[in-house]
Amino acid sequence: MATAIDVRRRAADTAPTLRRRRKPWKSWLLFLLFAGPNLALLLVFTYKPLLQSFYYSTLQWNIGSAAAMPVGLANYVDWFTDPSTPRVAGVTLVFTVATVGGGMVIGLALALLLNRKLAGRGLARTVVVAPYVLSGVAVGLLWLFVFDPNFGITSALLNAVGIASPDWYNDPGAALWMVIIVYLWKNVGYVALIYLAALQAVSRDLLDAASLDGASAARTFKDIVLPLLGPTTFFLAVTTLLSSLQSFDIIRAMTQGGPLEGTTTMMYQIYQEGFQTGRAGYSSAVATILFAVLLIVTFVQMRYIQKKVHY
Structure with a gap:
Protein backbone atom coordinates (compact mmCIF):
# COMPACT_ATOMS: atom_id res chain seq x y z
CA MET A 1 0.00 0.00 0.00
CA ALA A 2 1.43 3.36 -1.14
CA THR A 3 2.43 5.73 1.61
CA ALA A 4 2.13 9.50 1.51
CA ILE A 5 5.85 9.74 0.86
CA ASP A 6 5.55 7.53 -2.27
CA VAL A 7 2.68 9.64 -3.58
CA ARG A 8 4.71 12.82 -3.15
CA ARG A 9 7.68 11.22 -4.92
CA ARG A 10 5.53 10.16 -7.88
CA ALA A 11 4.05 13.62 -8.10
CA ALA A 12 7.54 15.13 -8.07
CA ASP A 13 8.65 12.75 -10.83
CA THR A 14 5.69 13.56 -13.09
CA ALA A 15 5.92 17.34 -12.62
CA PRO A 16 8.88 17.84 -15.03
CA THR A 17 7.06 15.72 -17.63
CA LEU A 18 3.96 17.90 -17.36
CA ARG A 19 6.09 21.03 -17.64
CA ARG A 20 7.77 19.65 -20.77
CA ARG A 21 4.36 18.98 -22.27
CA ARG A 22 3.25 22.54 -21.60
CA LYS A 23 6.37 24.11 -23.12
CA PRO A 24 5.50 23.32 -26.77
CA TRP A 25 2.15 25.07 -26.34
CA LYS A 26 3.86 28.11 -24.89
CA SER A 27 6.37 28.10 -27.76
CA TRP A 28 3.58 27.91 -30.32
CA LEU A 29 1.71 30.77 -28.64
CA LEU A 30 4.86 32.87 -28.59
CA PHE A 31 5.49 32.05 -32.27
CA LEU A 32 1.95 33.03 -33.24
CA LEU A 33 2.21 36.23 -31.23
CA PHE A 34 5.26 37.46 -33.13
CA ALA A 35 4.88 35.77 -36.53
CA GLY A 36 1.09 35.68 -36.71
CA PRO A 37 0.59 39.21 -38.12
CA ASN A 38 3.19 38.65 -40.85
CA LEU A 39 1.72 35.25 -41.72
CA ALA A 40 -1.73 36.81 -41.95
CA LEU A 41 -0.46 39.50 -44.31
CA LEU A 42 1.26 36.87 -46.48
CA LEU A 43 -1.90 34.78 -46.65
CA VAL A 44 -4.13 37.74 -47.53
CA PHE A 45 -1.88 39.66 -49.92
CA THR A 46 0.35 36.94 -51.43
CA TYR A 47 -1.02 33.41 -51.32
CA LYS A 48 -4.70 34.26 -51.69
CA PRO A 49 -4.11 36.37 -54.86
CA LEU A 50 -1.81 33.64 -56.16
CA LEU A 51 -4.50 30.99 -55.81
CA GLN A 52 -7.08 33.34 -57.29
CA SER A 53 -4.81 33.93 -60.27
CA PHE A 54 -4.62 30.17 -60.87
CA TYR A 55 -8.42 30.05 -60.83
CA TYR A 56 -8.91 33.09 -63.07
CA SER A 57 -6.54 31.58 -65.64
CA THR A 58 -9.16 28.88 -66.30
CA LEU A 59 -11.87 31.46 -67.08
CA GLN A 60 -12.78 33.58 -70.06
CA TRP A 61 -13.39 36.78 -68.14
CA ASN A 62 -12.99 40.44 -68.93
CA ILE A 63 -12.42 42.97 -66.16
CA GLY A 64 -15.69 44.67 -65.31
CA SER A 65 -17.83 41.87 -66.69
CA ALA A 66 -20.32 40.28 -64.30
CA ALA A 67 -20.08 36.88 -66.00
CA ALA A 68 -17.16 34.52 -66.50
CA MET A 69 -17.13 31.30 -68.49
CA PRO A 70 -14.89 28.35 -67.52
CA VAL A 71 -12.61 27.41 -70.44
CA GLY A 72 -10.15 25.02 -68.77
CA LEU A 73 -6.67 25.33 -70.29
CA ALA A 74 -7.78 27.30 -73.34
CA ASN A 75 -5.96 30.47 -72.21
CA TYR A 76 -2.70 28.54 -71.92
CA VAL A 77 -3.20 27.01 -75.38
CA ASP A 78 -3.88 30.48 -76.81
CA TRP A 79 -0.65 31.84 -75.33
CA PHE A 80 1.55 29.02 -76.58
CA THR A 81 0.00 29.20 -80.06
CA ASP A 82 -0.02 33.00 -80.32
CA PRO A 83 2.35 34.23 -83.08
CA SER A 84 3.63 36.99 -80.77
CA THR A 85 4.68 34.57 -78.01
CA PRO A 86 8.14 33.71 -79.43
CA ARG A 87 8.93 37.42 -79.71
CA VAL A 88 7.77 38.15 -76.16
CA ALA A 89 9.71 35.15 -74.81
CA GLY A 90 12.81 36.23 -76.76
CA VAL A 91 12.64 39.80 -75.44
CA THR A 92 12.22 38.46 -71.90
CA LEU A 93 15.23 36.16 -72.32
CA VAL A 94 17.51 38.86 -73.78
CA PHE A 95 16.47 41.40 -71.16
CA THR A 96 16.99 38.94 -68.29
CA VAL A 97 20.35 37.60 -69.44
CA LEU A 123 31.09 59.70 -51.53
CA ALA A 124 31.73 57.34 -54.44
CA ARG A 125 29.95 54.51 -52.63
CA THR A 126 26.95 56.74 -51.99
CA VAL A 127 26.80 57.83 -55.63
CA VAL A 128 26.92 54.23 -56.88
CA VAL A 129 24.15 52.99 -54.56
CA ALA A 130 21.89 56.06 -54.77
CA PRO A 131 20.09 55.17 -58.07
CA TYR A 132 18.88 51.89 -56.57
CA VAL A 133 16.62 53.68 -54.07
CA LEU A 134 15.09 56.00 -56.70
CA SER A 135 11.68 55.45 -58.25
CA GLY A 136 11.81 53.40 -61.44
CA VAL A 137 9.25 55.67 -63.10
CA ALA A 138 11.27 58.79 -62.28
CA VAL A 139 14.47 57.16 -63.55
CA GLY A 140 12.78 56.11 -66.78
CA LEU A 141 11.37 59.58 -67.47
CA LEU A 142 14.74 61.18 -66.72
CA TRP A 143 16.61 58.89 -69.10
CA LEU A 144 14.14 59.61 -71.91
CA PHE A 145 15.77 63.02 -72.16
CA VAL A 146 19.24 61.47 -72.12
CA PHE A 147 18.39 59.23 -75.09
CA ASP A 148 16.48 61.87 -77.05
CA PRO A 149 17.78 61.55 -80.67
CA ASN A 150 17.72 65.32 -81.23
CA PHE A 151 18.66 66.93 -77.93
CA GLY A 152 19.93 64.09 -75.73
CA ILE A 153 23.45 63.86 -74.38
CA THR A 154 23.82 60.36 -75.83
CA SER A 155 23.22 61.65 -79.35
CA ALA A 156 25.65 64.54 -78.78
CA LEU A 157 28.42 62.25 -77.54
CA LEU A 158 28.01 59.80 -80.41
CA ASN A 159 27.93 62.57 -83.00
CA ALA A 160 31.09 64.06 -81.47
CA VAL A 161 33.02 60.89 -82.36
CA GLY A 162 31.41 60.52 -85.78
CA ILE A 163 28.87 57.81 -84.91
CA ALA A 164 25.24 58.15 -85.90
CA SER A 165 22.89 57.93 -82.94
CA PRO A 166 20.48 54.98 -83.08
CA ASP A 167 16.78 55.71 -83.28
CA TRP A 168 16.16 54.71 -79.69
CA TYR A 169 12.43 55.40 -79.82
CA ASN A 170 11.46 53.73 -83.12
CA ASP A 171 13.96 50.87 -83.54
CA PRO A 172 12.83 47.79 -81.51
CA GLY A 173 16.39 46.53 -81.01
CA ALA A 174 17.74 49.92 -79.95
CA ALA A 175 14.78 50.47 -77.63
CA LEU A 176 15.43 47.16 -75.88
CA TRP A 177 19.08 48.02 -75.27
CA MET A 178 18.06 51.48 -74.08
CA VAL A 179 15.83 49.90 -71.42
CA ILE A 180 18.60 47.43 -70.48
CA ILE A 181 21.12 50.26 -70.01
CA VAL A 182 18.75 52.21 -67.77
CA TYR A 183 17.87 49.11 -65.74
CA LEU A 184 21.57 48.38 -65.19
CA TRP A 185 22.27 51.98 -64.20
CA LYS A 186 19.52 51.88 -61.61
CA ASN A 187 20.16 48.43 -60.08
CA VAL A 188 23.89 47.81 -60.39
CA GLY A 189 24.50 49.68 -57.13
CA TYR A 190 22.64 46.95 -55.24
CA VAL A 191 24.95 44.28 -56.65
CA ALA A 192 28.03 46.40 -55.93
CA LEU A 193 26.91 46.97 -52.33
CA ILE A 194 26.43 43.25 -51.62
CA TYR A 195 29.73 42.34 -53.28
CA LEU A 196 31.52 45.09 -51.35
CA ALA A 197 30.29 43.66 -48.06
CA ALA A 198 31.47 40.20 -49.11
CA LEU A 199 34.90 41.50 -50.16
CA GLN A 200 35.38 43.16 -46.78
CA ALA A 201 34.65 39.82 -45.09
CA VAL A 202 37.48 38.03 -46.94
CA SER A 203 40.21 37.15 -44.46
CA ARG A 204 43.25 39.39 -44.79
CA ASP A 205 45.48 36.52 -43.64
CA LEU A 206 44.66 34.55 -46.80
CA LEU A 207 45.54 37.49 -49.01
CA ASP A 208 48.79 38.11 -47.13
CA ALA A 209 49.72 34.42 -47.38
CA ALA A 210 49.11 34.44 -51.13
CA SER A 211 51.24 37.57 -51.47
CA LEU A 212 54.10 35.95 -49.52
CA ASP A 213 53.89 32.92 -51.80
CA GLY A 214 54.41 35.19 -54.79
CA ALA A 215 50.88 35.02 -56.23
CA SER A 216 49.96 37.89 -58.52
CA ALA A 217 46.88 40.02 -57.90
CA ALA A 218 45.04 38.31 -60.76
CA ARG A 219 45.94 34.84 -59.47
CA THR A 220 44.88 35.77 -55.93
CA PHE A 221 41.53 37.04 -57.17
CA LYS A 222 40.91 33.99 -59.37
CA ASP A 223 41.96 31.28 -56.90
CA ILE A 224 41.09 32.82 -53.52
CA VAL A 225 38.74 35.79 -53.67
CA LEU A 226 36.39 34.61 -56.41
CA PRO A 227 35.72 31.17 -54.84
CA LEU A 228 35.07 32.80 -51.46
CA LEU A 229 32.51 35.05 -53.17
CA GLY A 230 30.62 31.97 -54.36
CA PRO A 231 27.77 32.14 -51.80
CA THR A 232 27.34 35.87 -52.45
CA THR A 233 27.31 35.31 -56.20
CA PHE A 234 24.66 32.62 -55.78
CA PHE A 235 22.52 34.90 -53.62
CA LEU A 236 22.78 37.73 -56.13
CA ALA A 237 22.05 35.39 -59.05
CA VAL A 238 18.77 34.34 -57.41
CA THR A 239 17.61 37.80 -56.30
CA THR A 240 18.58 39.69 -59.47
CA LEU A 241 17.05 37.01 -61.70
CA LEU A 242 13.73 37.21 -59.87
CA SER A 243 13.83 41.01 -59.95
CA SER A 244 14.70 41.15 -63.65
CA LEU A 245 11.93 38.80 -64.74
CA GLN A 246 9.43 40.94 -62.82
CA SER A 247 10.69 44.31 -64.08
CA PHE A 248 7.88 46.63 -65.11
CA ASP A 249 8.23 50.26 -64.04
CA ILE A 250 11.13 51.33 -66.32
CA ILE A 251 9.57 49.67 -69.37
CA ARG A 252 6.24 51.32 -68.63
CA ALA A 253 7.78 54.76 -68.20
CA MET A 254 10.11 54.65 -71.23
CA THR A 255 8.62 52.55 -74.03
CA GLN A 256 5.28 51.09 -72.90
CA GLY A 257 6.33 47.80 -74.47
CA GLY A 258 7.07 49.27 -77.90
CA PRO A 259 8.01 49.93 -80.53
CA LEU A 260 6.42 46.95 -82.30
CA GLU A 261 6.52 44.99 -78.99
CA GLY A 262 10.30 45.31 -79.02
CA THR A 263 10.40 45.79 -75.23
CA THR A 264 7.35 43.75 -74.25
CA THR A 265 8.44 41.21 -71.64
CA MET A 266 6.17 38.61 -70.10
CA MET A 267 5.68 40.83 -67.07
CA TYR A 268 4.63 43.77 -69.20
CA GLN A 269 2.37 41.53 -71.28
CA ILE A 270 0.53 40.60 -68.08
CA TYR A 271 -0.18 44.29 -67.51
CA GLN A 272 -1.23 44.89 -71.12
CA GLU A 273 -3.63 41.97 -71.29
CA GLY A 274 -5.08 42.56 -67.84
CA PHE A 275 -5.44 46.35 -67.65
CA GLN A 276 -5.36 47.61 -71.24
CA THR A 277 -7.29 45.00 -73.18
CA GLY A 278 -9.19 43.76 -70.11
CA ARG A 279 -8.55 40.06 -70.72
CA ALA A 280 -8.18 39.10 -67.08
CA GLY A 281 -8.34 35.35 -67.68
CA TYR A 282 -5.65 35.42 -70.37
CA SER A 283 -3.50 37.76 -68.26
CA SER A 284 -3.77 35.37 -65.31
CA ALA A 285 -2.64 32.50 -67.54
CA VAL A 286 0.48 34.44 -68.58
CA ALA A 287 1.12 35.28 -64.92
CA THR A 288 0.83 31.60 -64.01
CA ILE A 289 3.30 30.65 -66.76
CA LEU A 290 5.76 33.28 -65.51
CA PHE A 291 5.31 31.99 -61.96
CA ALA A 292 6.09 28.46 -63.16
CA VAL A 293 9.24 29.71 -64.90
CA LEU A 294 10.38 31.52 -61.74
CA LEU A 295 9.64 28.45 -59.63
CA ILE A 296 11.57 26.10 -61.91
CA VAL A 297 14.57 28.41 -62.24
CA THR A 298 14.72 28.98 -58.47
CA PHE A 299 14.41 25.24 -57.79
CA VAL A 300 17.27 24.45 -60.17
CA GLN A 301 19.43 27.10 -58.55
CA MET A 302 18.68 25.90 -55.02
CA ARG A 303 18.92 22.19 -55.86
CA TYR A 304 21.95 21.96 -58.14
CA ILE A 305 23.95 25.19 -57.79
CA GLN A 306 23.74 26.12 -54.12
CA LYS A 307 25.79 23.14 -52.87
CA LYS A 308 28.60 23.99 -55.32
CA VAL A 309 29.28 27.45 -53.92
CA HIS A 310 29.49 26.75 -50.19
CA TYR A 311 32.65 25.61 -48.43
Whole structure:
Protein backbone atom coordinates (compact mmCIF):
# COMPACT_ATOMS: atom_id res chain seq x y z
CA MET A 1 0.00 0.00 0.00
CA ALA A 2 1.43 3.36 -1.14
CA THR A 3 2.43 5.73 1.61
CA ALA A 4 2.13 9.50 1.51
CA ILE A 5 5.85 9.74 0.86
CA ASP A 6 5.55 7.53 -2.27
CA VAL A 7 2.68 9.64 -3.58
CA ARG A 8 4.71 12.82 -3.15
CA ARG A 9 7.68 11.22 -4.92
CA ARG A 10 5.53 10.16 -7.88
CA ALA A 11 4.05 13.62 -8.10
CA ALA A 12 7.54 15.13 -8.07
CA ASP A 13 8.65 12.75 -10.83
CA THR A 14 5.69 13.56 -13.09
CA ALA A 15 5.92 17.34 -12.62
CA PRO A 16 8.88 17.84 -15.03
CA THR A 17 7.06 15.72 -17.63
CA LEU A 18 3.96 17.90 -17.36
CA ARG A 19 6.09 21.03 -17.64
CA ARG A 20 7.77 19.65 -20.77
CA ARG A 21 4.36 18.98 -22.27
CA ARG A 22 3.25 22.54 -21.60
CA LYS A 23 6.37 24.11 -23.12
CA PRO A 24 5.50 23.32 -26.77
CA TRP A 25 2.15 25.07 -26.34
CA LYS A 26 3.86 28.11 -24.89
CA SER A 27 6.37 28.10 -27.76
CA TRP A 28 3.58 27.91 -30.32
CA LEU A 29 1.71 30.77 -28.64
CA LEU A 30 4.86 32.87 -28.59
CA PHE A 31 5.49 32.05 -32.27
CA LEU A 32 1.95 33.03 -33.24
CA LEU A 33 2.21 36.23 -31.23
CA PHE A 34 5.26 37.46 -33.13
CA ALA A 35 4.88 35.77 -36.53
CA GLY A 36 1.09 35.68 -36.71
CA PRO A 37 0.59 39.21 -38.12
CA ASN A 38 3.19 38.65 -40.85
CA LEU A 39 1.72 35.25 -41.72
CA ALA A 40 -1.73 36.81 -41.95
CA LEU A 41 -0.46 39.50 -44.31
CA LEU A 42 1.26 36.87 -46.48
CA LEU A 43 -1.90 34.78 -46.65
CA VAL A 44 -4.13 37.74 -47.53
CA PHE A 45 -1.88 39.66 -49.92
CA THR A 46 0.35 36.94 -51.43
CA TYR A 47 -1.02 33.41 -51.32
CA LYS A 48 -4.70 34.26 -51.69
CA PRO A 49 -4.11 36.37 -54.86
CA LEU A 50 -1.81 33.64 -56.16
CA LEU A 51 -4.50 30.99 -55.81
CA GLN A 52 -7.08 33.34 -57.29
CA SER A 53 -4.81 33.93 -60.27
CA PHE A 54 -4.62 30.17 -60.87
CA TYR A 55 -8.42 30.05 -60.83
CA TYR A 56 -8.91 33.09 -63.07
CA SER A 57 -6.54 31.58 -65.64
CA THR A 58 -9.16 28.88 -66.30
CA LEU A 59 -11.87 31.46 -67.08
CA GLN A 60 -12.78 33.58 -70.06
CA TRP A 61 -13.39 36.78 -68.14
CA ASN A 62 -12.99 40.44 -68.93
CA ILE A 63 -12.42 42.97 -66.16
CA GLY A 64 -15.69 44.67 -65.31
CA SER A 65 -17.83 41.87 -66.69
CA ALA A 66 -20.32 40.28 -64.30
CA ALA A 67 -20.08 36.88 -66.00
CA ALA A 68 -17.16 34.52 -66.50
CA MET A 69 -17.13 31.30 -68.49
CA PRO A 70 -14.89 28.35 -67.52
CA VAL A 71 -12.61 27.41 -70.44
CA GLY A 72 -10.15 25.02 -68.77
CA LEU A 73 -6.67 25.33 -70.29
CA ALA A 74 -7.78 27.30 -73.34
CA ASN A 75 -5.96 30.47 -72.21
CA TYR A 76 -2.70 28.54 -71.92
CA VAL A 77 -3.20 27.01 -75.38
CA ASP A 78 -3.88 30.48 -76.81
CA TRP A 79 -0.65 31.84 -75.33
CA PHE A 80 1.55 29.02 -76.58
CA THR A 81 0.00 29.20 -80.06
CA ASP A 82 -0.02 33.00 -80.32
CA PRO A 83 2.35 34.23 -83.08
CA SER A 84 3.63 36.99 -80.77
CA THR A 85 4.68 34.57 -78.01
CA PRO A 86 8.14 33.71 -79.43
CA ARG A 87 8.93 37.42 -79.71
CA VAL A 88 7.77 38.15 -76.16
CA ALA A 89 9.71 35.15 -74.81
CA GLY A 90 12.81 36.23 -76.76
CA VAL A 91 12.64 39.80 -75.44
CA THR A 92 12.22 38.46 -71.90
CA LEU A 93 15.23 36.16 -72.32
CA VAL A 94 17.51 38.86 -73.78
CA PHE A 95 16.47 41.40 -71.16
CA THR A 96 16.99 38.94 -68.29
CA VAL A 97 20.35 37.60 -69.44
CA ALA A 98 21.71 41.08 -70.20
CA THR A 99 20.55 42.67 -66.95
CA VAL A 100 21.52 39.78 -64.68
CA GLY A 101 24.86 38.98 -66.36
CA GLY A 102 25.79 42.61 -66.95
CA GLY A 103 24.74 43.62 -63.46
CA MET A 104 26.86 40.89 -61.86
CA VAL A 105 29.98 41.75 -63.87
CA ILE A 106 29.70 45.53 -63.54
CA GLY A 107 28.67 45.29 -59.88
CA LEU A 108 31.68 43.14 -59.03
CA ALA A 109 34.02 45.51 -60.88
CA LEU A 110 32.61 48.49 -58.98
CA ALA A 111 32.88 46.63 -55.68
CA LEU A 112 36.55 45.85 -56.33
CA LEU A 113 37.18 49.50 -57.13
CA LEU A 114 35.29 50.81 -54.10
CA ASN A 115 37.11 48.34 -51.84
CA ARG A 116 40.41 50.06 -52.55
CA LYS A 117 41.76 52.98 -50.55
CA LEU A 118 40.74 55.94 -52.70
CA ALA A 119 40.17 59.63 -52.01
CA GLY A 120 36.46 60.32 -51.64
CA ARG A 121 35.63 56.63 -51.36
CA GLY A 122 32.64 57.23 -49.09
CA LEU A 123 31.09 59.70 -51.53
CA ALA A 124 31.73 57.34 -54.44
CA ARG A 125 29.95 54.51 -52.63
CA THR A 126 26.95 56.74 -51.99
CA VAL A 127 26.80 57.83 -55.63
CA VAL A 128 26.92 54.23 -56.88
CA VAL A 129 24.15 52.99 -54.56
CA ALA A 130 21.89 56.06 -54.77
CA PRO A 131 20.09 55.17 -58.07
CA TYR A 132 18.88 51.89 -56.57
CA VAL A 133 16.62 53.68 -54.07
CA LEU A 134 15.09 56.00 -56.70
CA SER A 135 11.68 55.45 -58.25
CA GLY A 136 11.81 53.40 -61.44
CA VAL A 137 9.25 55.67 -63.10
CA ALA A 138 11.27 58.79 -62.28
CA VAL A 139 14.47 57.16 -63.55
CA GLY A 140 12.78 56.11 -66.78
CA LEU A 141 11.37 59.58 -67.47
CA LEU A 142 14.74 61.18 -66.72
CA TRP A 143 16.61 58.89 -69.10
CA LEU A 144 14.14 59.61 -71.91
CA PHE A 145 15.77 63.02 -72.16
CA VAL A 146 19.24 61.47 -72.12
CA PHE A 147 18.39 59.23 -75.09
CA ASP A 148 16.48 61.87 -77.05
CA PRO A 149 17.78 61.55 -80.67
CA ASN A 150 17.72 65.32 -81.23
CA PHE A 151 18.66 66.93 -77.93
CA GLY A 152 19.93 64.09 -75.73
CA ILE A 153 23.45 63.86 -74.38
CA THR A 154 23.82 60.36 -75.83
CA SER A 155 23.22 61.65 -79.35
CA ALA A 156 25.65 64.54 -78.78
CA LEU A 157 28.42 62.25 -77.54
CA LEU A 158 28.01 59.80 -80.41
CA ASN A 159 27.93 62.57 -83.00
CA ALA A 160 31.09 64.06 -81.47
CA VAL A 161 33.02 60.89 -82.36
CA GLY A 162 31.41 60.52 -85.78
CA ILE A 163 28.87 57.81 -84.91
CA ALA A 164 25.24 58.15 -85.90
CA SER A 165 22.89 57.93 -82.94
CA PRO A 166 20.48 54.98 -83.08
CA ASP A 167 16.78 55.71 -83.28
CA TRP A 168 16.16 54.71 -79.69
CA TYR A 169 12.43 55.40 -79.82
CA ASN A 170 11.46 53.73 -83.12
CA ASP A 171 13.96 50.87 -83.54
CA PRO A 172 12.83 47.79 -81.51
CA GLY A 173 16.39 46.53 -81.01
CA ALA A 174 17.74 49.92 -79.95
CA ALA A 175 14.78 50.47 -77.63
CA LEU A 176 15.43 47.16 -75.88
CA TRP A 177 19.08 48.02 -75.27
CA MET A 178 18.06 51.48 -74.08
CA VAL A 179 15.83 49.90 -71.42
CA ILE A 180 18.60 47.43 -70.48
CA ILE A 181 21.12 50.26 -70.01
CA VAL A 182 18.75 52.21 -67.77
CA TYR A 183 17.87 49.11 -65.74
CA LEU A 184 21.57 48.38 -65.19
CA TRP A 185 22.27 51.98 -64.20
CA LYS A 186 19.52 51.88 -61.61
CA ASN A 187 20.16 48.43 -60.08
CA VAL A 188 23.89 47.81 -60.39
CA GLY A 189 24.50 49.68 -57.13
CA TYR A 190 22.64 46.95 -55.24
CA VAL A 191 24.95 44.28 -56.65
CA ALA A 192 28.03 46.40 -55.93
CA LEU A 193 26.91 46.97 -52.33
CA ILE A 194 26.43 43.25 -51.62
CA TYR A 195 29.73 42.34 -53.28
CA LEU A 196 31.52 45.09 -51.35
CA ALA A 197 30.29 43.66 -48.06
CA ALA A 198 31.47 40.20 -49.11
CA LEU A 199 34.90 41.50 -50.16
CA GLN A 200 35.38 43.16 -46.78
CA ALA A 201 34.65 39.82 -45.09
CA VAL A 202 37.48 38.03 -46.94
CA SER A 203 40.21 37.15 -44.46
CA ARG A 204 43.25 39.39 -44.79
CA ASP A 205 45.48 36.52 -43.64
CA LEU A 206 44.66 34.55 -46.80
CA LEU A 207 45.54 37.49 -49.01
CA ASP A 208 48.79 38.11 -47.13
CA ALA A 209 49.72 34.42 -47.38
CA ALA A 210 49.11 34.44 -51.13
CA SER A 211 51.24 37.57 -51.47
CA LEU A 212 54.10 35.95 -49.52
CA ASP A 213 53.89 32.92 -51.80
CA GLY A 214 54.41 35.19 -54.79
CA ALA A 215 50.88 35.02 -56.23
CA SER A 216 49.96 37.89 -58.52
CA ALA A 217 46.88 40.02 -57.90
CA ALA A 218 45.04 38.31 -60.76
CA ARG A 219 45.94 34.84 -59.47
CA THR A 220 44.88 35.77 -55.93
CA PHE A 221 41.53 37.04 -57.17
CA LYS A 222 40.91 33.99 -59.37
CA ASP A 223 41.96 31.28 -56.90
CA ILE A 224 41.09 32.82 -53.52
CA VAL A 225 38.74 35.79 -53.67
CA LEU A 226 36.39 34.61 -56.41
CA PRO A 227 35.72 31.17 -54.84
CA LEU A 228 35.07 32.80 -51.46
CA LEU A 229 32.51 35.05 -53.17
CA GLY A 230 30.62 31.97 -54.36
CA PRO A 231 27.77 32.14 -51.80
CA THR A 232 27.34 35.87 -52.45
CA THR A 233 27.31 35.31 -56.20
CA PHE A 234 24.66 32.62 -55.78
CA PHE A 235 22.52 34.90 -53.62
CA LEU A 236 22.78 37.73 -56.13
CA ALA A 237 22.05 35.39 -59.05
CA VAL A 238 18.77 34.34 -57.41
CA THR A 239 17.61 37.80 -56.30
CA THR A 240 18.58 39.69 -59.47
CA LEU A 241 17.05 37.01 -61.70
CA LEU A 242 13.73 37.21 -59.87
CA SER A 243 13.83 41.01 -59.95
CA SER A 244 14.70 41.15 -63.65
CA LEU A 245 11.93 38.80 -64.74
CA GLN A 246 9.43 40.94 -62.82
CA SER A 247 10.69 44.31 -64.08
CA PHE A 248 7.88 46.63 -65.11
CA ASP A 249 8.23 50.26 -64.04
CA ILE A 250 11.13 51.33 -66.32
CA ILE A 251 9.57 49.67 -69.37
CA ARG A 252 6.24 51.32 -68.63
CA ALA A 253 7.78 54.76 -68.20
CA MET A 254 10.11 54.65 -71.23
CA THR A 255 8.62 52.55 -74.03
CA GLN A 256 5.28 51.09 -72.90
CA GLY A 257 6.33 47.80 -74.47
CA GLY A 258 7.07 49.27 -77.90
CA PRO A 259 8.01 49.93 -80.53
CA LEU A 260 6.42 46.95 -82.30
CA GLU A 261 6.52 44.99 -78.99
CA GLY A 262 10.30 45.31 -79.02
CA THR A 263 10.40 45.79 -75.23
CA THR A 264 7.35 43.75 -74.25
CA THR A 265 8.44 41.21 -71.64
CA MET A 266 6.17 38.61 -70.10
CA MET A 267 5.68 40.83 -67.07
CA TYR A 268 4.63 43.77 -69.20
CA GLN A 269 2.37 41.53 -71.28
CA ILE A 270 0.53 40.60 -68.08
CA TYR A 271 -0.18 44.29 -67.51
CA GLN A 272 -1.23 44.89 -71.12
CA GLU A 273 -3.63 41.97 -71.29
CA GLY A 274 -5.08 42.56 -67.84
CA PHE A 275 -5.44 46.35 -67.65
CA GLN A 276 -5.36 47.61 -71.24
CA THR A 277 -7.29 45.00 -73.18
CA GLY A 278 -9.19 43.76 -70.11
CA ARG A 279 -8.55 40.06 -70.72
CA ALA A 280 -8.18 39.10 -67.08
CA GLY A 281 -8.34 35.35 -67.68
CA TYR A 282 -5.65 35.42 -70.37
CA SER A 283 -3.50 37.76 -68.26
CA SER A 284 -3.77 35.37 -65.31
CA ALA A 285 -2.64 32.50 -67.54
CA VAL A 286 0.48 34.44 -68.58
CA ALA A 287 1.12 35.28 -64.92
CA THR A 288 0.83 31.60 -64.01
CA ILE A 289 3.30 30.65 -66.76
CA LEU A 290 5.76 33.28 -65.51
CA PHE A 291 5.31 31.99 -61.96
CA ALA A 292 6.09 28.46 -63.16
CA VAL A 293 9.24 29.71 -64.90
CA LEU A 294 10.38 31.52 -61.74
CA LEU A 295 9.64 28.45 -59.63
CA ILE A 296 11.57 26.10 -61.91
CA VAL A 297 14.57 28.41 -62.24
CA THR A 298 14.72 28.98 -58.47
CA PHE A 299 14.41 25.24 -57.79
CA VAL A 300 17.27 24.45 -60.17
CA GLN A 301 19.43 27.10 -58.55
CA MET A 302 18.68 25.90 -55.02
CA ARG A 303 18.92 22.19 -55.86
CA TYR A 304 21.95 21.96 -58.14
CA ILE A 305 23.95 25.19 -57.79
CA GLN A 306 23.74 26.12 -54.12
CA LYS A 307 25.79 23.14 -52.87
CA LYS A 308 28.60 23.99 -55.32
CA VAL A 309 29.28 27.45 -53.92
CA HIS A 310 29.49 26.75 -50.19
CA TYR A 311 32.65 25.61 -48.43
